[in-house]
Amino acid sequence: MSDFSSGEIPGSITSVKGAGGLKKLRIETSRSCAELYLHGAHLTHFQKNGEAPLLFMSAESEFAPNFPIRGGVPLVFPWFGPREGLASHGFARVMDWTVKESAVLADGSVQLSLSLSPVESYEVELTVTVSDRLSMELAVKNISEHSLVFENCFHTYFHISDIHAISVCGLENVHYLDKLKGQEFLEASSSIHIHEEVDRVYWDTASTVEIKDPGLGRKIRVEKSGGASTVLWNPWIEKAKRMADFGDLEYLKMVCVESGNIGKNSVTLAAGDRVVLKTILSSETLAP
Numbered sequence: 001m002s003d004f005s006s007g008e009i010p011g012s013i014t015s016v017k018g019a020g021g022l023k024k025l026r027i028e029t030s031r032s033c034a035e036l037y038l039h040g041a042h043l044t045h046f047q048k049n050g051e052a053p054l055l056f057m058s059a060e061s062e063f064a065p066n067f068p069i070r071g072g073v074p075l076v077f078p079w080f081g082p083r084e085g086l087a088s089h090g091f092a093r094v095m096d097w098t099v100k101e102s103a104v105l106a107d108g109s110v111q112l113s114l115s116l117s118p119v120e121s122y123e124v125e126l127t128v129t130v131s132d133r134l135s136m137e138l139a140v141k142n143i144s145e146h147s148l149v150f151e152n153c154f155h156t157y158f159h160i161s162d163i164h165a166i167s168v169c170g171l172e173n174v175h176y177l178d179k180l181k182g183q184e185f186l187e188a189s190s191s192i193h194i195h196e197e198v199d200r201v202y203w204d205t206a207s208t209v210e211i212k213d214p215g216l217g218r219k220i221r222v223e224k225s226g227g228a229s230t231v232l233w234n235p236w237i238e239k240a241k242r243m244a245d246f247g248d249l250e251y252l253k254m255v256c257v258e259s260g261n262i263g264k265n266s267v268t269l270a271a272g273d274r275v276v277l278k279t280i281l282s283s284e285t286l287a288p
């Protein structure tokens, strides 16, 4: 258990000044390391010892109040996507969070709990557990006296060797909205290859998704519970150029596989109720 208000635990969690002067927690375990900014409770780095980073971070990311960090695991809450005059993907990722608890668990994992000061009708907590994998749980409690409808999502950016080399598996036979075409389709492929801009919301799926990356000789697993939607996104060439906080060629080195509840999978939460969206990110060697 931490004995510092900042959540610091000597040898496991260190509070440092990160990019833009923002407060960052550096997490170390015997099997991995990670970094988390209090701004947006944004996990920007996770890496297993001896392996490439699991998450992509843009070299052009902003690190400033009111700006989202580009890369890592942006927390999308309480809405997904743009909203006139408001922060895209909700306010959670551009607000400062507070460390509630931190601990080194019996198995050597390091766990951090953070909370967002009660905002509107919600009590929101994030629990991150770092070991040889990365577990994240976003808990939302309805503290109002009426039911609420919201969207939530871990908008995870994965580091890959080359967008042309990877395949995304686990979404076959799932219906999806192609946001670029504005149409719904049924996924026919058990192994999706990306050769253009892709921006799809897969509905009603609890499936584990795998990213097979021969270039890095690894397979990334994206497990989720409490979420019915999976988003697959790569901006490709033209959108990458339009994004000020994203390098023109960075689309080659990332893919987003996002886990949450979006659109018709939005969450309806009765007064006083609480729900948890969980994702577990892991990797293993890809057999040649």
Ligand code: TA6
Pocket (backbone or CB within 6 Å): 068, 081, 088, 089, 155, 199, 231, 233, 256, 258
């Ligand atoms: O999850 C895919 C998406 O909705 C894309 O449409 C793209 O806008 C991406 O999110 C990034 O959104 P952001 O607001 O972080 O620039």
